[in-house]
Amino acid sequence: MSGGASTMPYWLPAIVGRKKELTVLKNLITGSRTRLVTVTGPLGVGKSRLALECFSDIAPRFPGGAYFCDFTESHDTGGPDKPVLAAVSEGWPHDRADTDWGAFKHDGGKGPRLLVLDHCETVGEPLRALVAELLASCADVNVIAFSREPLRVYGEFLFRLAPLATPPRSGSFIELAGAPSVELFLDIARAVRPEFQLNEANVRSVAGICRELDGLPLAITMAAARTKILGPNSIYAAVREDVNDLSGDSAGTFATKYADLRSATEISLCGVSARELAILSDLTVFCGSFSLSASAAVIGAAEESFHRQMESLLDKNLLLTVVRPDGELMFSMLRTTRDHLRRRRKGAGPGARSRYISYFRGLAKTAATATDEKRQQCREQLVQSREDVIQVCRMLIDLADHSRAVGTLHLLRDCSRNVLHTRDERGILDEVLRRGSLTDAERARALRLLGEIESAGDPDLAHRRVLDALAISTGLPDADEVARCHSLLGRVALVRGDLRGAEVCLSRATSSVSATKSYRHALEDLAQVHLYAHNAHMAQVLGERALRANLDAGDRPGGALSLFVLAEVAADAGEVERARELLSRALSLLSWPEDREEVIIGLELLAVVLARTSKTVEQWRQTAKVLAAIADAHHDDEHPVPSRRRERINELADKAKQVIGLSGFKEERDAGMLSTPVEVFAEALSRLLLEHDRSASSQRCHAPLTDREFEVAKLVSQGLTNREIGRELGIAEWTVVNHLRKIMKKLDCSSRVFVAKWVLDTD
Numbered sequence: 001m002s003g004g005a006s007t008m009p010y011w012l013p014a015i016v017g018r019k020k021e022l023t024v025l026k027n028l029i030t031g032s033r034t035r036l037v038t039v040t041g042p043l044g045v046g047k048s049r050l051a052l053e054c055f056s057d058i059a060p061r062f063p064g065g066a067y068f069c070d071f072t073e074s075h076d077t078g079g080p081d082k083p084v085l086a087a088v089s090e091g092w093p094h095d096r097a098d099t100d101w102g103a104f105k106h107d108g109g110k111g112p113r114l115l116v117l118d119h120c121e122t123v124g125e126p127l128r129a130l131v132a133e134l135l136a137s138c139a140d141v142n143v144i145a146f147s148r149e150p151l152r153v154y155g156e157f158l159f160r161l162a163p164l165a166t167p168p169r170s171g172s173f174i175e176l177a178g179a180p181s182v183e184l185f186l187d188i189a190r191a192v193r194p195e196f197q198l199n200e201a202n203v204r205s206v207a208g209i210c211r212e213l214d215g216l217p218l219a220i221t222m223a224a225a226r227t228k229i230l231g232p233n234s235i236y237a238a239v240r241e242d243v244n245d246l247s248g249d250s251a252g253t254f255a256t257k258y259a260d261l262r263s264a265t266e267i268s269l270c271g272v273s274a275r276e277l278a279i280l281s282d283l284t285v286f287c288g289s290f291s292l293s294a295s296a297a298v299i300g301a302a303e304e305s306f307h308r309q310m311e312s313l314l315d316k317n318l319l320l321t322v323v324r325p326d327g328e329l330m331f332s333m334l335r336t337t338r339d340h341l342r343r344r345r346k347g348a349g350p351g352a353r354s355r356y357i358s359y360f361r362g363l364a365k366t367a368a369t370a371t372d373e374k375r376q377q378c379r380e381q382l383v384q385s386r387e388d389v390i391q392v393c394r395m396l397i398d399l400a401d402h403s404r405a406v407g408t409l410h411l412l413r414d415c416s417r418n419v420l421h422t423r424d425e426r427g428i429l430d431e432v433l434r435r436g437s438l439t440d441a442e443r444a445r446a447l448r449l450l451g452e453i454e455s456a457g458d459p460d461l462a463h464r465r466v467l468d469a470l471a472i473s474t475g476l477p478d479a480d481e482v483a484r485c486h487s488l489l490g491r492v493a494l495v496r497g498d499l500r501g502a503e504v505c506l507s508r509a510t511s512s513v514s515a516t517k518s519y520r521h522a523l524e525d526l527a528q529v530h531l532y533a534h535n536a537h538m539a540q541v542l543g544e545r546a547l548r549a550n551l552d553a554g555d556r557p558g559g560a561l562s563l564f565v566l567a568e569v570a571a572d573a574g575e576v577e578r579a580r581e582l583l584s585r586a587l588s589l590l591s592w593p594e595d596r597e598e599v600i601i602g603l604e605l606l607a608v609v610l611a612r613t614s615k616t617v618e619q620w621r622q623t624a625k626v627l628a629a630i631a632d633a634h635h636d637d638e639h640p641v642p643s644r645r646r647e648r649i650n651e652l653a654d655k656a657k658q659v660i661g662l663s664g665f666k667e668e669r670d671a672g673m674l675s676t677p678v679e680v681f682a683e684a685l686s687r688l689l690l691e692h693d694r695s696a697s698s699q700r701c702h703a704p705l706t707d708r709e710f711e712v713a714k715l716v717s718q719g720l721t722n723r724e725i726g727r728e729l730g731i732a733e734w735t736v737v738n739h740l741r742k743i744m745k746k747l748d749c750s751s752r753v754f755v756a757k758w759v760l761d762t763d
Contacts (some may be wrong), residue, residue: 015049015050015053016164016180016183016184016187017164017165017180017181017183017184018046018049018050018053018180021050021159021161022050022053022054022057024159025037025039025050025054025144025159026054026057026058028157028159029058029114029142029144030058030061034155034157035135035141035142035143035155036131036135036142036143036144036145036151036153036155036156036157037143037144037145037156037157037159038120038144038145038146038147038150038151038156038157038158038159039051039144039145039146039147039159039160039161040147040148040149040150040158040159040160040161040315040317041148041160041161041162041317042148042163042216042268042317042318042320042334042337043148043218043264043265043267043268043317044216044217044218044219044258044261044264044336045161045162045163045216045217045218045317046161046164046217046218047118047146047147047148047161048070048118048119048146049217050146050161051068051116051118051144051146052068054116054144055068055114055116055144058114059114061112061114062111062112062113062114062142063110063111063112064110064111064112064113064140065110065113065114066113066114066116067113067114067115067116068116068118069115069116069117069118070118070119071117071118071119071120071122071123071127072118072119072122072257111140112140112141112142113138113140113141113142114141114142114143114144115134115141115142115143115144116143116144116146117131117143117144117145117146117147118146119146119147120145120146120147120151121147121148121149127145127151128151128152128153131143131145131151131153132153132154135153135155148268148316148317149315149316149317150315160317160321162215162320163181163214163215163216163217163334164179164180164181164184164210164215164216164217164220165179165180165181165215166179166181166207166210166211166214166215167179167181167182167207167210167211169211173200173203176203176204176206176207177198177203179207179210180215181210181213181215181217181220182198182203182206182207182210184217184220184221184224185206185209185210185220185223185224186198186206186224187224188220188221188224188225188227189224189227192224192225192227192228193227193228196227202231202232202233205232205233205235205236206232206236208236208240209223209232209235209236209239212236212239212240212243212335213239213243213335213336214334214335214336216334216336218258218261218264219243219246219261219336222246222247222260222261223235223239223246226238226246242339243261243335243336243339244260244261244262244265244336244339244340244343245260245261245262246260246261247259247260247261261336262340264336265336265337265340266340268316268317268318268337269318269337269340271316272313272316272318273312275309276309276312276313276316277345279299279301279306279309279310279313280313280318280319280333280337280341281341281345281346281347281348281349282298282299282348282349282352283295283298283299283319283331283333283348284333284338284341284342284347284348285298285347285348285352285353285356286298286333286356286388287385287387287388287391288332288385288387288388289322289330289331289332289384290330290331290332290385290388291328291329291330291331291381292307292310292329292331294359294381294385295310295331297355297358297359298348298352298355298356298359299352299355300351300352300355310331314331318333318337319331319332319333320332320333320334324384353395356388356392356395357392357395357396360382360385360388360389360392360408361392361404361407361408361411363378363381363382364378364382364389364408364411364412364415365411366378367379367382367411367412367415367416368411368412368414368415370554371553371554375415375554375556376556376591376594378415379415379416379419379591379594380591380594382412382415382416382419383416383418383419383593383594386419386420386421389408389412389419389420390420390424390428392408393405393408393409393428394428396408397428397431397432397435400435400437402432402435402437402438402442403438403439403442405428405432406429406432406438406442406445406446406449409425409428409429409449410445410449413449413452414517416557416594416595417597418593418594418595418596418597422453422457425449425453426450426453426454429446429449429450429453430450432446433446433447433450440472440475440476441472441473441476441478441481443472444469444470444472444473444476444481444485445469445481447465447466447468447469447472448465448466448469448470448473448481448484448485448488450462450465451463451464451465451466451469451488451492452466452488455488455491455492455495456495459492459495459496460496462488462492463489463492463493463496466485466488466489466492467489469481469485470482470485470486470489473485479512480516480518482512483508483509483512483516483518483519483522484509484516484518486505486506486508486509486522487505487506487509487518487519487521487522487525488518489505490502490503490504490505490506490508490509490522490525490526490529491506491521491525493505494506494525494528494529494532495644497644499529499532499533502525502526502529503526503529506522506525506526506529507526509522510522510523510526517553517555517558519549520546520549520550520553520555520558520562521558523542523543523545523546523549523562524542524543524546524558524561524562524565526542527539527540527541527542527543527546527562527565528565530542531565531568531569531572534732534734534735536569536572536573536735536738539565539568539569540566540569542565543562543563543565543566543569544562544566546558546561546562546565547559547562547563547566550562556589556590556595557589557590557595557598559586559589560586560587560589560590560595560598560602561586561598561601563582563583563585563586563589564582564583564586564601564602564605566582567579567582567583567586567605567609568605568608570582571605571608571609571612572731572732572735573708573735574706574707574708574709574711574712574739575706575708576609576612576613576707576708579609580609580685583602583605583606583609583685584685586602587599587602587678587681587682587685590602590678592676592677592678596633599633599677599678599681600630600633600634600677601645602681603626603629603630603633603677603680603681604630604645604648604649606626606681606684606685607623607626607627607630607649607652608648608652608730610622610623610626610684611623611652611655611656611730612729612730612731613707614659617659617660617664620656620659620660621660621664621667621668622668622683622684622687623652623656624653624656624660624664624665624668624669625668625669625671625680625683625684626680626681626684627649627652627653627656627669628668628669628670628671628680629675629677629680629681630649630677631669632677633677653665704746704747705743705746705747708729708739709739709742709743709746710759711729712725712729712736712739712740712743713743713755713756713758713759714759715728715729716740716752716755716756716759717755717756717759717760722736722737722740723736740752740755743755
């Protein structure tokens with residue numbers, strides 16, 4: 001190389017999963033005015049590998065010379081500049097004797113020069129001063145530094161190198177195998193065991209290993225090297241037991257320079273102050289990512305000093321950042337660091353654990369009692385912190401504070417039914433009831449919550465649970481809890497198809513207390529009872545009462561459920577545009593995934609409305625897309641679906657398959673799964689509006705009848721009975737009778753014969 005030397009130490013295999021980072025890095029140093037780029041990242045993230053790859057690729061673009069300097073082996077044998085000078089001069093041409101900085105500075109004029117420095121954290125301040133001096137005195141020198149911390153030189157551009165992307169928790173073989181972290185595992189495994197194959201039997205274990213190791217290349221390399229003597233399932237089990245127990249045994253080309261992951265993690269903590277280490281240890285209480293406000297609440301420190309310490313930990317790459325879709329910055333810690341600190345320093349102290357519990361309980365209380373924007377923000381935080389919420393409940397049980405454990409679940413249920421999975425709620429409540437030490441009021445509340453959880457999947461068990469809760473509550477001075485039990489018994493009866501029993505229980509629930517969530521839910525369910533009983537007027541009245549009560553209370557999901565009832569009343573009456581407006585309004589009140597269950601219920605109703613109005617193959621394709629979104633949402637949701645709703649959706653799916661064929665249904669299913677349920681919801685509503693606009697002119701042809709009334713009249717003209725018309729249109733026979741009465745009144749007809757004649761004359 002003209003004017004300089006390349007000191008690439010050895011041949012390297014292909015780099016995995018860093019194509020994008022490599023491109024960005026090369027463009028930064030060659031295509032802009034940036035002269036100093038510092039690549040930072042946690043120990044083991046692959047900085048050295050990227051440094052070598054980057055140097056190999058871009059060295060030819062620097063005619064003045066390219067120098068690669070690795071400070072790993074440098075030793076300070078003299079003044080502070082000695083190790084830096086010795087390391088940098090490794091790249092100096094061997095036929096030159098004047099290997100000093102004065103000569104280097106005056107050796108320009110042949111074109112831009114590049115200096116790539118690796119393991120800069122081992123040199124520290126001397127290197128910082130040297131780089132600053134070089135950039136100031138040599139306009140042709142460009143520097144790429146690889147370090148666990150920034151150099152803190154003026155003009156420095158920070159490039160944070162994140163761990164490799166990990167596979168999703170669920171997905172196809174291709175989705176799991178295509179993750180960069182899995183690709184790296186496969187490369188290492190084949191290096192030590194050439195016959196190793198990734199297949200359906202082991203891909204989930206390999207994916208689990210990569211997730212447990214946070215996509216950290218060093219840790220994945222150590223884990224994959226174990227395939228020499230262990231299978232992926234055994235490695236996965238070992239990693240879950242102790243993530244830091246991985247050793248750095250030789251893997252040929254992929255040998256690591258650390259004895260084991262524990263010693264590597266210990267090295268990464270060198271240079272951390274006692275206060276920073278205490279903060280880091282307290283932050284291990286979090287299960288996953290956390291916000292700055294959450295961490296401040298747990299640490300309990302003054303804001304200014306705490307922010308400086310968090311910045312320092314971020315600079316040392318002991319904390320990582322994650323940007324949420326809404327732009328909010330979240331912090332996280334590698335599991336290797338978290339587990340090491342938990343074992344070394346016993347993790348978070350008692351004070352931090354207590355503040356952690358208080359923080360999430362406060363969040364749940366605000367989400368359950370606040371209104372509008374504040375409520376929504378807290379609900380979003382709780383859903384995103386699901387594992388932390390579960391841990392809070394477990395901590396309270398371990399502290400024998402069963403009352404607050406049940407109270408926390410109660411608050412969570414009041415703000416959303418989607419914060420925790422059913423299995424987690426059930427497990428916590430079962431453990432609380434098993435351990436005892438509850439008052440009668442607390443036991444009644446726990447039993448009622450269990451009944452609520454079981455109401456959709458096992459209504460018989462739910463019925464027994466709630467009856468037990470009611471028996472205890474009846475003897476207590478708590479009218480609200482009694483009303484909650486009656487409300488829930490009514491819902492269970494509704495799920496079981498016992499409309500009369502549901503009406504009795506729900507009427508009791510709405511007769512006493514009028515300011516609680518159970519009252520509002522009882523109104524919604526009572527409206528549903530009347531809807532199923534074909535009493536549209538009462539369903540409308542109760543639905544509107546429930547809507548007002550929910551909106552007055554700031555309960556947006558509850559308001560959406562009330563609107564769904566009103567939309568179904570409108571759909572049954574053939575008022576498609578009115579149903580669409582109500583569904584659109586309901587959608588505006590919901591958020592995904594915080595309101596998962598409510599969105600699914602709305603999608604199911606939308607599918608029913610679409611099916612009733614679908615006449616062409618294209619319209620049925622849109623219906624199939626909505627059905628696919630419902631199925632996909634249910635697949636990721638552990639809340640059981642009541643049999644009535646499940647049967648209705650299955651019937652619609654069968655009808656869609658008949659109209660568009662199995663292949664067409666599969667196409668729409670695949671398309672529906674590419675979007676979120678909320679996006680599918682919005683698209684289907686817009687399509688429904690277009691169809692309504694297209695049919696507006698046809699409405700003038702059969703005025704004064706509505707679309708649904710004209711459909712009924714046409715079927716009357718074809719000789720169908722009321723029952724047959726109801727079956728054809730998917731509505732109740734009693735609804736057909738009501739439509740026919742309106743038709744005769746509008747047309748001034750006295751019999752079905754005159755209705756048929758009017759249709760023939762009009763159509």
